[in-house]
Amino acid sequence: MSILANKDTRVVIQGGAAGVNAARRMAEFCYLIKRPLTVEAFVYPPDAGKTNEVPYGSGLIAIPIYKTIADATKNHPAINTSLVYIGADRAMKGGMEALDDPNIKVVSMITEGVPEKDAKLLGAHARKLGKVFNGPSSIGIISAGACRLGVIGGAFDNLVLSKLYREGSFGVITKSGGLSNEIIWICSQFADGITTAIGIGGDAYPGTDYVSYLEMFENDPQTKAVVIVGEMGGDLEERAAEWYGAKKRRVKLIGVVSGFCQESLPKGMKFGHAGAKEGMKGEGSARSKSDALKKAGAVVPPTFGALGPVIKETYQELLKSGQVKEPVEPAVLPKLPKSVEEAMKADEVMVAPLIRTTISDDRGDEPCYDGYPASELINKGYEIPHVIGLLWDKRLISKQEAEIIKRIMMLSADHGPCVSGAYATILAACAGIGLSQAVAAGLIMIGPRFGGAVTDAGRWFKYAVDNKMNVDEFLAYMKKNVGPVPGIGHRVKSLRNPDKRVKELVGYVKSLHIKTPCLDFALAVEQVTAVKKDNLILNVDGTMAAVLVDLGFPVDSLNGFFILSRTIGLIGHWVDQKRQDSRLIRLFDYLVNYAAPKRREVPPLK
């Protein structure tokens, strides 16, 4: 047997994330004692109609979320208990809603910082209806082997260590959440464990006090003794003492009270719990509570540390008198399935990875590029081109190489609004499209006719150099197998009107006196083609391609240099349009050659 929470308890949880977390903890307990999940519904209006997923063993249970308590109990008539995980400003309304539902008999509130008046109103309303309102600030209620309400009992390992999978003989009532676990643990080590443990919350006026629960424990034949953990402030412990002393009680009472230190501390000092405060006239001190309990016949150890031996002594007496028998522990207990991470850490499973990476890793406190921490690269003077080198070619390039890449990027960052990429981005920006999509619209234009010839140009120049072709052999090969030479030719530039960007780049690279076989070959090709036709010059794509191949970049990465550089321009165009608040644009009719058939009659549909 147990009180408040038992095998018939079915729960609705009011609230969001904290409530879901509690449901997970509750599911772990249900799994440990091999019973179905006690949580049947959530009430959380913002997510009404959806479900929360709660792990149970190695599976997941979907629990429906409702808008109101009435909806939840209508769909789940077995629900008789509500746990309130709602913020302090709305907690009273939620608690009242639960209390007013005819199916719900117990409401336990975890919310901290609930105004005193609200807590009193909730408590009074529950008493009027003959229901239980537990809390606020309650860690929860747990009945060993039967039911867990809230996170009380802690992690799964602790549930097992504290033998919460089977019933003992001790009831526990505490104000403090952390100490409830401590007492449960002590009862399991120095005696046979608990029946039910209740956190009543550390507020000044909890909805239900020790006396109501002592009365319930008195009527629960399985509970042989009750441990209460009190605090200075208020008069709950005095009332418990009064109840215990009023007549002969079946249960033994063990009590301990904190706050003796207050005698030697500055007056008015505030402790962790709202209820832990001195009375106006010194009433409610730890000493007066402790004395009241002793006087009523309760066992009161001098310190918290002495609780264990006292509980042990009580248990030994119960054993001797035959009131309790030594518990039989189950041979096997379910183990909580490990998550994949945990199992891997323990070397228990091997997982075939889904993807493989050879360039970067951000599992530490900062990203590492090809093994080098980003901050160290920054602090040692490396720049963006070096990061490109690491991520695109897995090597730390030289200062000189970085300078070339920087110049390539600066030369290709933008080419005005009229080219396909910029125009597409501007068009999208004017249509109110967001940055990433508008820039993507511009990037989509990069292909065989616009900006996308770098890779191909690099590929064929490299092919020629690798195969030691001369220009004529190369041009013949291209004519036969490929078509026009990528990287050669320009729409508007020509020998007489050269592309300044090409001149700049070639001039710089040449001034470095480094080996540039590809660039040399490309320039040789231009010598031949430009003679054939004035605009068949080495264009900027071809120049970049030849230089980058000479630097050793893989052919497949070459278009990346244009994409990356031009993205700078595309972002600029989008921001520029946005800043001007540009309007939607469309083509003027006079810019279209309407070559479609003239207007004509539609024939009848056959």
Add this chain to the structure above:
Amino acid sequence: MAKVLEGPGMGLMKKWGIHVPNYVVVTSVDELTKLGQANDWMKTSKLVAKAHEALGSRFKLGLVKVGLDLNSAIAATREMLGRQVGSITVSQVIVSEMVPHKEEYYCAVKSTREGSEILVANCGGIEVESNWDRVKRLCLEVGQAPSAGQLEKLSKEAGFTGPLAKKMADFSGKMFTCFDTEDAQYLEVNPVVTRESDGELVALDAVTLLDGDAKFRHPDWNFQFAAEFGRSYSKDEVEVMAVDSKIKGSVKFIEIPGGDTAMLPAGGGASVYYSDAVVARGGKLANYAEYSGDPPDWAVEVLTEKVCSLPGIKNIIVGGAIANFTDVKKTFGGIINGFRKAKGDGKLKGVKIWVRRGGPREKEGLDAMRALKDEGFDINVFDRNTPLTDIVDKALQK
């Protein structure tokens, strides 16, 4: 529980129709001089000037001056402003009109488990404290307001007669309305006096304690709450409070000057048992502290730094029960960072650290603490098998 100074306290009473004397709260002599020109009552009435700070026994300290005219009120204010009492600097002075009266009475409303209690006595001032049996009470259930009949009966029981009985009933009714609507936990007016000019009951002094948790529904609470123990908060205390107000869970820190045992325990409940254990062992607490509700590691780190900065400490008690959901590894991570910082700043010399804890990821957390030994910390680590407060016994063993 949040204490409110006299000025805002009287403001709340005035809001609910309780007569209070005219008053102003000033922060400079200039302000008072200007107010004196603007308000007739300051020129015509006798005045009282009081330091407007959370200080006990202001009379003895010379921080209350009565029977003043405007010029002497200005002089008194000049004298009080900037005076240093312990850690408090007087930064505000409340100047109110003296209300000529003969009789003094008492009225209070206090919170009880069932609801509230209205207290009335037909004596006031210090007289009521020595005649506590003359205070009559009316107990009310939460949600219940007193009827006019009940209030009149209470006032008659307390010895009020004739028209005064009705007036006192009205006064206490307004006190209750103020208490109930303003989420007060304690309201006390001592003395209540009959104003000679018009025969109305006036509240001459107000003690106001409000429920800080109800602040969310009182947008007009534009005042600061005062420290409740006769001194202002220290810089470190204020910093921890600022962290506390920002995070999920809580961190608390109060300094106790002169102590040598520093506290860094987890849990609102356990922290007090640890403090008890120190006192029981004859130790001297250097502070009260507590973290709970799975606070973020950085918040615990801030708290740790403050604890390590306490002067003259010999032991630090990093105690805690078996946590329900506070992640031991994470919160200990914050403590460890705090310890390292403190050590780096040259603190913690000769300080012994004592750890006891259980809860989620306890093994990892405790192992990380143990590893601090290798970094030269004097640290002793115990797990759940060592009873809660035994580390205090070990630490304070002579």
